[in-house]
Amino acid sequence: MAKSIKLLNNKKISFFYSVNNQIFILFGLILITCIFSDYWFKINNLTITFIITTLVSSIVTFIGIRKLKKIKVQQIIREEGPRNHLIKQGTPTMGGIFFIPIGIIISNILYFNKDDYKIILTLTFVIISFMFIGFIDDFISLKKQFNTGLKSYEKIILQFFFSFVFIIICAYNNLIPYDIQIAGNIIYIGNLIYPLGIFVLLAESNSTNLTDGLDGLLSGCSVLIFTGLAINILLNNTSNNSTLAPVCIAMAGACMGFLFLNKYPAKLFMGDSGSLAIGASLGGIALISNNLWSLLIMGGILVAESISVIIQVSIFKISKRLKGKGHRLFLMTPLHHHFELKGNNEILIVGSFWLVTLLLVMINLIFLINTSSFN
Template sequence: MDAKISRLEQQRLGKLSGTALLWMLFSFLSLAAAMLDWQAERLLSPVSLLLPLWGVGAIAAVLGHWVVPMLRSLKAGQIIREDGPQAHLRKTGTPTMGGIFFIPAAIALAVVWSGFSPEVMAVSALTLAYAAIGWIDDWQILRRKSNKGISPRTKLALQVVAGGLFCLWLYTHQPVDVTYLALPLGWGIPLGLLFWPIAWFALVAESNATNLTDGVDGLAAGTSAIAFLGLGVLAAPTSIGLLVFCACMAGGCLGFLMHNRNPARVFMGDTGSLALGGALAAVALLSQNLFSLLILGGIFLVETLSVIAQVGYYKATKNEQGIGKRLFKMSPLHHHFELSGWAETQVVGRFYLAGAVLAIACLLLQAAHWG
């Protein structure tokens, strides 16, 4: 009866279901991949966008039917923060650590599909390292039965170490022009030594930005899939292997969404979200598309800035009792919209749309340069 009432309410309010959003996203990404492959004369080629997108998506979706019940039997249920939106409390007990099945699946297929490309193997190693950091955090949350895992300082230190090792690999295995920052319309800036602290920061910042976005069913996976597909197109002139990697990661996100769409049967946890952000930043650094990632990943940037602004404004407006004012009803920004009356699917659908517009804008800017 409750499910029937929920469906009727959705129809009355004109809200899309999680399933409808998934198939709209799948259709958009498939059509975009097919058109881009056709334009590049690689439609249905092994080094295309479409085939890895579909192949890894199908494998991740099938794996989820086995892994999700296993996580449930292991009582790997998410602990929902009590100070979050009250509507989320009903999600308590939903299995987490979903990143353990779709991240390795995407990476394994990407490595094999790319012919063990050195660039893909390096990016994959960084992605797995961040996934491992996330897994440690998720495991501590489950073990302690609290929404607090390892300390923020420890998590940050591990991210910094993993990012530093990737930067060291870049320094020793990539030509010096990797430090060139490409800008839209063919412009660019040679960063020189300044590239290395920026690269190090980008790896840590992007992984945390994706982590902050993972707060609503289907949000992080869907926006990441859009960003990966766009980044794959931009990386293709530098490395076809990176194109394949991005297509596989986008496919993994789609396969995961089969189980993470609203109402979610599983959450990706830090295992998935930290890995996704690290992978995006690593590909962007290797392909000299770090600035383009700011556009493609604009959703992640805005989510992060909303948290920074919320904390900064609260501290700046503290009174004698130590209580400050809030800029948003809650941060990250998706929670503000929820508390403003948006349904979860409305938040997700509109963020998907914004992510798609940003990706299209970024590709059009690049196309203007390519001519």
């Protein structure tokens, strides 16, 4: 009896540790959500959009790996990182240039020459712009054969410039609401939405950039957040819900297709060209659809990753100034590296972060439904 229980427990553990099982569950969960949403909201294009985008993204990404290997576009691992990451040296990177355009192209095909097409064009601009910043960063890094490409201030300047242009375009086309929804309350902030919008784009893109540190971590979390954002938009029943919800699902499908090749052990990394673009798309969609608060909740993992870095740097600098020696709260940041150095398996960490993201998405949606019902 004891042997049977032990065998059963080992099977449960091995099931959770199996990255293929995690991918299967994630894909099935999003597919069921799309099918149910099409039926409930009478959209009829979420399921087919997700399936097609996932399929095309996986095929294009698979072909892209061969091209990247041929021209030797390979990941450079920083020496100060976890030692077990050195085995990832040489893995093709810059995968963002393959799967990000898939989500954008399919979104443009869906709404070409339609009334809300200006929304798609505006989002296309900001996503491509941030992908371009990431591409430059990746290219310089590869050219220098060093993990760092653009300097921090150079990257921030470029992010700020494209965010500013995006906000101006949105304002000119009346795409930005002048109030924000927080916990069921609508707060009018007027022109403060402009600096807030720029801050959101910078914060979100850098958060996704920091989160992209383990195989499948950011791509899996992004699939869940994009899907949660789509359902959130549909539940809010805004005037542009029929446009933005499918765009979210298209981006979720693009990330899902990439995830099949980015799962542990990763055959391809997305690079900054992918992570910055994901952050810009999340921030841009949330800003236009007035779902900044929901994005903050659902992207709790992204927030935690960023805050861990801020806390670590702050404590180190303050303690060094006061005591002459810097102290660290975490073994290493971003947060996922702390859990790595604690001896946790990479697959377990990624699966746990996905699960936390799923729970945050569900909490946000449950809260939204209850608030809507109360109102």
